[in-house]
Amino acid sequence: MIPAIVVFAYLAVVLCIGVFGGRTANRDAEGYFLAGRSIGPAVFLLSLFGTNMTAFSILGASGHAFANGIVTYGLMASSSALIIPVGLFVIGTRLWALGKRHGFMTPVQMFRDRWECGHIGTAIFAVQAVLLVPYIVIAVMGGGTTLAAVSNGAVPYWLGGAVVSLVVMSYVFFGGMRGTAWVNTFQTVLFLSFGAIAVAVIARGMGGFHNAMESMLASPATAPLLTRERVSPLYFFSYTFIPLSSLAFPHIGIFCLTARRLGHFRRTVILYPLCMLAIWLPSVFLGVAANRAVDLPAIQSKLEARATLAAQGPSLAPEQRAALRAKAGGDDVILRLVEGYAPLWLASLLGAAVMAAVMASDSQILALSTMFTEDVFAFYGGQARFGPAVQVQTGRIFVILLTIVAYGIALTAPQSIFDIASQYAFAGYSALSPLLVAALFWKKSTRWGALAVTVWTAAAVLGVAVLQAVVPAPPPGTAIPVWSIGGADVIARIAAGTTVFGLLPVVPMTLVSVLLMYVVSRATAFSLPAAATLAKYEV
Amino acid sequence: MALITALVYLLHQDFWFWRSARPLVFGFLPIGLFYHAAYTVGISLFMWILVRTHWPSHLEDAHDER
DSSP states (O other), X not given: OHHXXXXXXXXXXHHHHHHHHTTTXXXXXXXXXXXXXXXXXXXXXXXXXXXXXXXIIIIIHHHHHHHHTTXXXXXXXXXXXXXXXXXXXXXXXXXXXXXXXXXXXXXXXXXHHHHTOSHHHHHHHHHHHHHHHHHHHHHHHHHHHHHHHHTTTSSOHHHHHHHHHHHHHHHHHXXXXXXXXXXXXXXXXXXXXXXXXHHHXXXXXXXOHHXXXXXXXXXXXXXXXXXXXXXXXXXXXXXXXXXXHHHHOHHHHHHHTTBSSTTHHHHHHHHHHHHHHHHXXXXXXXXXXXXXXXXXXXXXXXXXXHHHHHHHGGGSXXXXXXXXXXXXXXXXXXXHHHHHHSOHHHHHHHHHHHHHXXXXXXXXXXXXXXXXXXXXXXXXXXXXXXXXXHHHHHHHHHHHHHHHHHHHHHHHSOHHHHHHHHHHHHHHHHHHHHHHHHHHHOTTOOHHHHHHHHHHHHHHHHHHHHHHHHSOOOOTTXXXXXXXXXXXXXXXXXXXXXXXXXXXXXXHHHHHHHHHHHHHHHHTGGGOOXXXXXXXXXX | OHHHHHHHHHHTOOGGGTTOOOSOBTTTBOHHHHHHHHXXXXXXXXXXXXXXXXXXXXXXXXXXXX
16 A cells, blocks of 8 residues: 555645646746746756656556567667657757747647648647547556556546546646646656666566576577567668657647757757666666566466467467457566565655656647647637637636546546557657648648648558458467558558558658658649748748 | 768668677677667767757847847
């Protein structure tokens, strides 16, 4: 019960930081939604980093590494460590300058201005919003699950989800962007501190990592986990397209507008890779090392389920395979390692760190609220009719409604649906990234090119979702051809999702977006914006 | 600088350590994982050089002129 008490204390601290940290927020829209464009350098770095780190970064990364080995770091961390800072350097700084100069508060506001369009902006808003909602639902589910787990069931799932929703809703409601940024900063410091401590304690508990690695190398079943031989270079390469999504996420774009000075980006782009290293290296390494923690019954049963799946997978019914896959899943391996090797105080702190990770939905809730009030309410006359004070109140009411809806969905829908939906969201946002690049750097882009990219992204995400729902996942290591030409698989269903020519769908989705932006813009050159509009973007 | 950025991007695709786990750096870190950890530190250094040599200070000026 002590871990549950620590988690509740943590929630109380977060609530205080969020509510009181944001108490100085202005009453106008810019003050509430963008912290008055006055976030300082340290909070800017830590909060931006924390906004990008979700439950997946700590729990999902170690779970993926438990099953797939060291490749996880190269797939998800080192590629992001390059693409995101370079994107912030090239795109984020320009967004910031245009936002300051022209008063933009959301990416859609800029798109409408840049391409002189109205309803096409609304279409972009709709696709962005639909892709963002699964994150918020997952956070509620994660909160409920974590509180139930750390309290050994004393706090039921529905109550845990409600508590987490209420805490996040309260500090977003009262604290706005400033309160949310302070909470994210606090959470990032917690993540960064936890990684090193967990490695040291678990290493001691396992009798040193050298022996664990040597015994993994000695076993044919685990030796491949210390190399990347199970993954093709093409598949590895295609993962570098995923971090493009981070640049197109509206909550990241909006956060870029909050910096007080452009100089705040300097430290952020330099230190961002080191923050990635500090969180992902321990998560991935511990996930891999967990394969030798056979003295822990919970991990031993996962290894047995994995072995059964590997040996009998093709002969099993799809339901049996799904059950074994769930049993072998490693999202809780760090929890199990700490539970097995660490003292109670560290296990309690872990519960708080996990809670920090699953509560990363605050930025998304605030971003959706900002987008709704600016891109829909204000755009369709609400601000002119009711005034800026009502606009802020509308944003706050939207926060409440969104939280209630997300909580309702979290209570009724199975989590697996939203786990998958959030995977599509990464690919979807990567496919939307050409919008930003074209708006900022290509004078000849037109609104019809932007619409083509938006419609294509929505259709492609839906197509992949339907395909994965219709064709069940095969056993690991096998593939079901969905579409072949001349004996070569064009589209195939694999255990981890779908491939197109051996690549993740995100690659063709993004490349087709780029092509559509170019071809459709060139074909609709008659709709180029006025020279005065284009001149605004020559910064 | 765009070429150097492309080169850094290509260095992510380190096929040379694809099938090797040894040597274990510091006695426990497989070489493939160590390479990518060092690569991440290298990116930080690269970003430092990028900031020092190609900082878009004209964007700050654009704001100050308002």
